[in-house]
Amino acid sequence: MNQQPITLEDIRKRKLQLKKQLTQKKKNIGMQASSLFSPVPVRDKFDLGYKWVSNGLAIYDGLKMGWKVMRYFTKK
Secondary structure, three states, X not given: OOOOOOOHHHHHHHHHHHHHHHHHHHHHHHHHHHHHHOOOOOOXXXXXXXXXXXXXXXXXXXXHHHHHHHHHHHHO
């Protein structure tokens, strides 16, 4: 059970190692998050048109629901 004492230099080296690991992991997390939340690339004009129609219908649906909710609460 002969362990060498831990010196300040050992602590500094370990701290530097951990900082490097931490920055590398932060970069990996950032790259993964950006790949998860980046928009899907458009392959052709049909996909672009479909995306426009889909977004337009989602906006219309949201406005319609908002109008119904507003009418429901203003009647009372």
